[in-house]
Amino acid sequence: MSEARKPVIASVWLAGCSGCHMSLLDIDERLLTVLEKGSIAATPITDFKLGSFPQCDVGLVEGSVTNTDNIKFLEELRAKSTYLVSFGDCAGWGCVPFMRNFFPLQEVLEHGYIWSSSTVDGHIPDDEELPTFLDVVEPIRKFVKVDFHIPGCPPSADTIFYVVNELLEGRMPAGIPQPLLHFD
Amino acid sequence: MAELITLTIDGQECRGTKGMTILQVAKENGLDIPTLCNHPWLTTHGGCRMCVVEVEGQRRLVTACAAPAEDGQIVVAHNDRLETLRQMTLELLFAERNHICPFCAMTGVCELQDRAYEHHITHTRYDYIFPVLTPDTTNPYFVQDHNRCILCGRCVRSCYEIAGVGTLGFGHRGSQEVVIADLGVPLGESSCIKCGTCVDVCPTGALFDKRAPYFSRARGLERKPSICPDDDLGCAMNVVLKSGLVARIEGWTEAPVNGPLLSYRSRYEILNEPHPRVLKPRVRKDGELVEVDWAEALDATAELLAKTQSGADGHVVGLCSTRLPYETLASYHRLLAEQCGCVDVDTFRGAQRATRRQADDLYGTHKECDFEAIQQADMVLLVGFDPCTTHPVLGAWLAKKVHHDGVPIVSISPRTTKTAELSILSLKPRRGSELAVLYGLLGQLIEQRNLGHLVDRLTAEKWRSHPPGRVSYEAGVEEQAVVRAAALYAAAKNPVILYGPDLTETGNPTLIGRLWEMAQLLGHVGASKEVMVRGFTTGANSAAAEQIGFRGADMEGAAVVYLLSGDDPVDLTPQLRQDLRDAGAVILQSAHDGPLVQYADVVLPSLKWSERGGTWINVMGVGQTFEACTKAPAGIKPDEWVLTEIGERLSAVKEAAHE
Ligand code: SF4
Numbered sequence: 001m002s003e004a005r006k007p008v009i010a011s012v013w014l015a016g017c018s019g020c021h022m023s024l025l026d027i028d029e030r031l032l033t034v035l036e037k038g039s040i041a042a043t044p045i046t047d048f049k050l051g052s053f054p055q056c057d058v059g060l061v062e063g064s065v066t067n068t069d070n071i072k073f074l075e076e077l078r079a080k081s082t083y084l085v086s087f088g089d090c091a092g093w094g095c096v097p098f099m100r101n102f103f104p105l106q107e108v109l110e111h112g113y114i115w116s117s118s119t120v121d122g123h124i125p126d127d128e129e130l131p132t133f134l135d136v137v138e139p140i141r142k143f144v145k146v147d148f149h150i151p152g153c154p155p156s157a158d159t160i161f162y163v164v165n166e167l168l169e170g171r172m173p174a175g176i177p178q179p180l181l182h183f184d
Numbered sequence: 185m186a187e188l189i190t191l192t193i194d195g196q197e198c199r200g201t202k203g204m205t206i207l208q209v210a211k212e213n214g215l216d217i218p219t220l221c222n223h224p225w226l227t228t229h230g231g232c233r234m235c236v237v238e239v240e241g242q243r244r245l246v247t248a249c250a251a252p253a254e255d256g257q258i259v260v261a262h263n264d265r266l267e268t269l270r271q272m273t274l275e276l277l278f279a280e281r282n283h284i285c286p287f288c289a290m291t292g293v294c295e296l297q298d299r300a301y302e303h304h305i306t307h308t309r310y311d312y313i314f315p316v317l318t319p320d321t322t323n324p325y326f327v328q329d330h331n332r333c334i335l336c337g338r339c340v341r342s343c344y345e346i347a348g349v350g351t352l353g354f355g356h357r358g359s360q361e362v363v364i365a366d367l368g369v370p371l372g373e374s375s376c377i378k379c380g381t382c383v384d385v386c387p388t389g390a391l392f393d394k395r396a397p398y399f400s401r402a403r404g405l406e407r408k409p410s411i412c413p414d415d416d417l418g419c420a421m422n423v424v425l426k427s428g429l430v431a432r433i434e435g436w437t438e439a440p441v442n443g444p445l446l447s448y449r450s451r452y453e454i455l456n457e458p459h460p461r462v463l464k465p466r467v468r469k470d471g472e473l474v475e476v477d478w479a480e481a482l483d484a485t486a487e488l489l490a491k492t493q494s495g496a497d498g499h500v501v502g503l504c505s506t507r508l509p510y511e512t513l514a515s516y517h518r519l520l521a522e523q524c525g526c527v528d529v530d531t532f533r534g535a536q537r538a539t540r541r542q543a544d545d546l547y548g549t550h551k552e553c554d555f556e557a558i559q560q561a562d563m564v565l566l567v568g569f570d571p572c573t574t575h576p577v578l579g580a581w582l583a584k585k586v587h588h589d590g591v592p593i594v595s596i597s598p599r600t601t602k603t604a605e606l607s608i609l610s611l612k613p614r615r616g617s618e619l620a621v622l623y624g625l626l627g628q629l630i631e632q633r634n635l636g637h638l639v640d641r642l643t644a645e646k647w648r649s650h651p652p653g654r655v656s657y658e659a660g661v662e663e664q665a666v667v668r669a670a671a672l673y674a675a676a677k678n679p680v681i682l683y684g685p686d687l688t689e690t691g692n693p694t695l696i697g698r699l700w701e702m703a704q705l706l707g708h709v710g711a712s713k714e715v716m717v718r719g720f721t722t723g724a725n726s727a728a729a730e731q732i733g734f735r736g737a738d739m740e741g742a743a744v745v746y747l748l749s750g751d752d753p754v755d756l757t758p759q760l761r762q763d764l765r766d767a768g769a770v771i772l773q774s775a776h777d778g779p780l781v782q783y784a785d786v787v788l789p790s791l792k793w794s795e796r797g798g799t800w801i802n803v804m805g806v807g808q809t810f811e812a813c814t815k816a817p818a819g820i821k822p823d824e825w826v827l828t829e830i831g832e833r834l835s836a837v838k839e840a841a842h843e
């Protein structure tokens with residue numbers, strides 16, 4: 001990270017519940033510290049098309065990889081960010097989206113779109129525009145190199161801030177100190 | 185004396201004795217070497233490879249839990265290489281199964297998680313396999329979730345080494361390897377005795393208590409030892425408390441009698457309360473029980489007890505639970521015997537003491553054998569006793585004897601018993617014909633061993649008149665079974681005869697006497713004049729009641745019956761029903777609104793097991809003292825306070841009468 005320029009942060013979510021981002025917002029007034037030390041170029045609510053993702057120093061990813069779009073997106077993010085940080089158990093450990101791995105994909109889709117009790121004449125969406133589901137949900141490190149992972153569902157605000165602050169200070173954390181490290 | 189040794193671990197000089205492992209020496213000297221499959225209750229496995237250390241002069245890494253510590257050894261337990269290896273081991277464990285901590289019942293109290301945190305693991309570098317593994321929920325008390333299993337084998341070892349049954353083992357190979365019950369049947373249908381020891385020792389969320397999976401998650405839970413009131417073995421346990429409430433029950437390493445082994449009853453069933461609590465005193469008015477304050481209920485009690493003092497209205501009978509501490513039993517006995525002049529003070533399981541005393545009078549003053557003798561026995565004869573049901577911890581010890589040492593068990597009981605499954609031979613005489621079987625056995629022993637000259641004329645006649653053919657006819661057991669049972673007993677060097685509630689609690693001195701005779705006949709009398717015989721009862725403090733002087737009670741024509749049942753699930757026999765119906769009045773001091781309440785004229789609240797403190801004396805005379813673990817709900821007074829209050833009121837009534 002250059003001295004002259006403030007580091008740029010961008011965050012996205014893939015297959016997650018947004019809980020990790022809620023926890024990120026829970027850093028509360030420390031958000032001002034983040035904005036003092038760096039700048040935020042994109043968040044999950046920023047509208048951008050594939051290929052137009054901003055260049056950044058730190059890319060933060062929530063959620064796991066469940067479909068082909070997730071992969072494309074992830075690849076772009078990797079290409080655009082100097083350091084890629086995954087946060088949350090969905091992104092790196094194993095969490096809600098992984099539960100479908102224990103059933104055949106077809107069965108999961110049928111359950112969701114046809115057999116669910118409130119569905120009448122359901123069918124599995126098959127529009128060409130839609131991304132294709134992967135057979136197995138994977139953590140993002142399966143597809144791209146991840147520089148650091150913050151576990152937790154969600155990671156606590158203190159943990160997220162600790163890592164983000166370290167990065168903004170120009171240090172790659174060696175780990176997460178004990179009380180901040182948790183998998184649940 | 186053990187040979188002292190000195191070794192260096194991580195540069196620190198450590199002392200130990202020959203025979204210790206490197207891990208033991210390290211621990212003893214305050215050094216930490218991480219472990220996962222190791223557990224203080226169990227034998228060493230050396231399978232998880234967390235405790236690998238470098239030993240100077242040895243090319244390979246050694247597992248500290250298994251490697252003997254040697255004098256002069258130089259050991260490195262922590263360096264970058266070892267840390268990296270341990271990290272890899274942990275990461276592989278995480279990748280192998282589905283460790284989804286956010287939904288795991290044991291998150292926060294998981295040793296795998298602890299080790300991962302200690303080793304600064306944020307994720308695993310290996311690809312997940314996502315094996316499809318179905319949890320087994322068929323056991324009524326706990327869940328086995330293979331998704332969280334690290335195959336450390338602690339459960340397998342505990343099931344064999346502590347529970348004695350050996351239900352658990354490893355099944356399948358490679359990535360499909362799982363812990364299975366018996367030959368792969370659901371746990372609920374297996375030979376599991378539901379002791380829960382495997383749950384206690386499991387380091388992860390692979391085995392967890394159904395009752396408290398998420399409830400007991402926090403650290404810093406409080407633990408207080410207590411005693412299981414269910415039988416007279418004196419099994420102590422650890423009560424795990426959260427915010428003053430019982431979260432679950434664990435084995436307690438320091439339990440003097442049972443060690444960490446518990447029965448399903450002390451661990452699980454004790455927490456199920458079938459009836460609501462009695463929270464307020466009640467007095468019967470116009471046929472209805474109505475809630476009153478303590479003063480009124482105590483006055484009513486004292487009045488009832490005082491009325492019978494004159495003797496004109498008949499006598500008072502006291503029946504008390506044997507699950508209560510010594511102190512409460514003594515106060516109760518004092519109140520009734522001294523202040524009410526009552527001679528009929530007994531326990532709900534009263535008959536047993538009378539029986540044993542009668543047997544004692546009839547057959548001399550020998551003592552019965554102790555646990556040591558049972559542990560050393562090379563043959564066990566069970567009479568009217570199903571320890572696997574009434575004394576499960578003893579049942580587990582017997583299972584261990586059978587499975588580990590091949591000790592034969594012969595069971596004689598008219599009931600279908602669970603222990604029969606452990607027995608090499610089980611005789612099921614018709615009810616009431618047990619004595620014939622014992623005569624038959626005695627006869628066989630005398631004949632097989634040529635001991636005719638040792639028995640008196642009367643006994644000789646009895647056994648002569650009970651050849652196996654007659655026994656078979658009378659009792660409906662096979663002739664050969666009688667011959668074989670006698671031969672097994674006669675062939676043993678240290679046989680013990682254990683009899684149970686069917687004899688002790690129904691009163692049958694002759695049967696018990698015959699058992700003593702059998703033991704004496706073959707010289708099975710220990711150095712301290714102990715006969716290798718022991719009777720067991722179902723109340724934790726039966727022995728204390730015996731010492732205090734509870735004797736038999738004559739319920740016939742009772743004017744007032746004072747029942748102190750506490751939380752005892754009293755067996756309401758047809759006889760007891762009738763006696764209570766016939767009684768002039770019934771005072772009931774009970775924790776629960778159970779079936780006894782319908783007979784009561786006064787109902788006084790009482791404490792339950794976790795709220796009581798005091799001393800218990802087990803069947804072998806081992807005394808244990810425990811404090812209460814939980815507080816009684818507001819308004820419920822300690823039993824002893826109630827007894828004292830009644831005593832004081834009784835004195836006052838008496839004084840008033842004198843004036
Ligand atoms: S890790 Fe937990 S909080 Fe974060 S996205 Fe996944 S489910 Fe939501």
Ligand code: SF4
Nearest residue numbers: 283285288294388389
């Ligand atoms: S067993 Fe331990 S490591 Fe595995 S999911 Fe449960 S808490 Fe996490």
Ligand code: SF4
Nearest residue numbers: 333334336337339386
């Ligand atoms: S169930 Fe628990 S104790 Fe048994 S092997 Fe698995 S992790 Fe170890």
Ligand code: SF4
Nearest residue numbers: 343376377379380382
């Ligand atoms: S509960 Fe006891 S008997 Fe059953 S599997 Fe566990 S250790 Fe074995």
